[in-house]
Amino acid sequence: MKKKQKQKKKTKAKKKTKASxxxxxxxxxxxxxxxxxxxxxxxxxxxxxTKEGIKVKTDLKSEVREDEELQELISPRRGIDLKIMRxxxxxxxxxxxxxxxxxxxxxxxxxxxxxxILINHTEGKGLYITLNRSHxxxxxxxxxxxxxxxxxxxxxxxxxxTGKQAPxxxxxxxxxxxxxxxxxSVAIEEAYKKMAxxxxxxxxxxxxxxxxxxxxxxxxxxxxxxxSRLRGWKIKGILLMVKSEEHRGVVNSLSQFCDRILEIL
Numbered sequence: 001m002k003k004k005q006k007q008k009k010k011t012k013a014k015k016k017t018k019a020s021x022x023x024x025x026x027x028x029x030x031x032x033x034x035x036x037x038x039x040x041x042x043x044x045x046x047x048x049x050t051k052e053g054i055k056v057k058t059d060l061k062s063e064v065r066e067d068e069e070l071q072e073l074i075s076p077r078r079g080i081d082l083k084i085m086r087x088x089x090x091x092x093x094x095x096x097x098x099x100x101x102x103x104x105x106x107x108x109x110x111x112x113x114x115x116x117i118l119i120n121h122t123e124g125k126g127l128y129i130t131l132n133r134s135h136x137x138x139x140x141x142x143x144x145x146x147x148x149x150x151x152x153x154x155x156x157x158x159x160x161x162t163g164k165q166a167p168x169x170x171x172x173x174x175x176x177x178x179x180x181x182x183x184x185s186v187a188i189e190e191a192y193k194k195m196a197x198x199x200x201x202x203x204x205x206x207x208x209x210x211x212x213x214x215x216x217x218x219x220x221x222x223x224x225x226x227x228s229r230l231r232g233w234k235i236k237g238i239l240l241m242v243k244s245e246e247h248r249g250v251v252n253s254l255s256q257f258c259d260r261i262l263e264i265l
Contacts, residue, residue, distance in 0.1 A: 096259045097227045097237040099207070101251065103264075104242050110264055112145050114203060114238055115152070122236065124200035125151045127191055131178045131209040134159040136167060153195050155187050178213040181222045188226065192233065201236040208242040211250065220253050227257045 102110050118126055130138060135154035142149050150171075157175035159166040166174050173191045175184050192199065204226070210219050223239070230237040239254075241247070243263065255261050 095231060095234045095236060097230055097239065097257070098260045098262050099239045099241060099251065099254055099258045101241055101243040101261065101263045106264070107240075107242060111203075111205060111240060112142065112147065114240075115142065116145070116147050118201045118203070118236065118238070119148060119151045122200040125153065125195060125197050126201040126203065127155065127188065127195075127199045128152045129155045129157070129184075129188060129202065129204045131157045131213075132205055134162070134166075135172045153191050153199065155184070155191050157184055157187075178210060181210075181214060181218060185222065185225060189229070198233075199235055201238070202230060204237070204239045206240040206242065207250070207254070208240075208244070208247070211247065216250055216253075219250070223254055224257050 100110075100114070115126075115128070128135075128138070135156040136159070138154070139149045142152075152171065154172040155175060156166070156172055157178045160174050160176050173187050173194070175187045178184065188202075207219065207223065210222070214222075227237065239258070241251070251261065
């Protein structure tokens with residue numbers, strides 16, 4: 001009787017030992033698999049079987065590219081692109097002037113996409129009138145956004161007012177202040193004449209800033225003059241403005257000069 005009990009105890013102990021060893025092996029294997037996943041090379045190959053039964057090896061680099069393309073298609077920027085493109089298609093192909101009302105939260109993003117689209121689709125150069133940010137800051141930001149800044153000539157009405165030394169480059173013309181509408185008007189015309197390859201578009205950034213420095217009637221007169229000039233030059237014009245109930249009256253007034261008033265939310 002005692003012998004049988006001892007035998008049972010030995011059997012149980014052996015089973016526990018085997019189970020423990022198996023558990024350790026499983027843990028060890030799991031750790032190894034995890035290590036493989038964490039340390040796998042960036043470039044791998046997977047094998048796929050087609051309907052015909054042929055094995056096809058695919059470089060993961062191409063999969064990554066496809067994934068990036070998919071991300072690009074569903075990105076918020078792509079949605080903004082499609083909205084802008086839809087609006088632009090509704091406008092005359094040769095020449096138009098549009099007042100673009102933008103929500104403050106999307107202002108910069110939409111601004112950069114407008115520049116990208118106009119450069120790509122006109123296949124030409126453009127004038128960028130900046131009253132908000134220095135042309136140097138804009139150039140650096142646009143480069144990060146992979147936008148070709150060599151296609152732009154800047155009229156910078158903000159850098160001199162900061163008190164910093166404004167860098168002298170070939171594709172920029174400075175204006176002392178957004179308050180001097182006469183100087184700004186002259187600078188835009190001189191910039192147009194200076195460009196060897198005449199611009200196909202103009203972006204004015206922005207009417208809202210112009211209203212900070214000038215009274216409404218002056219801004220309306222200036223805008224009317226600028227739009228008349230754009231029509232004479234036969235180029236596309238985008239006038240940016242932050243959407244605001246405060247300036248609803250100005251929008252209504254400018255609508256009689258512009259071909260379209262567009263809103264991008």
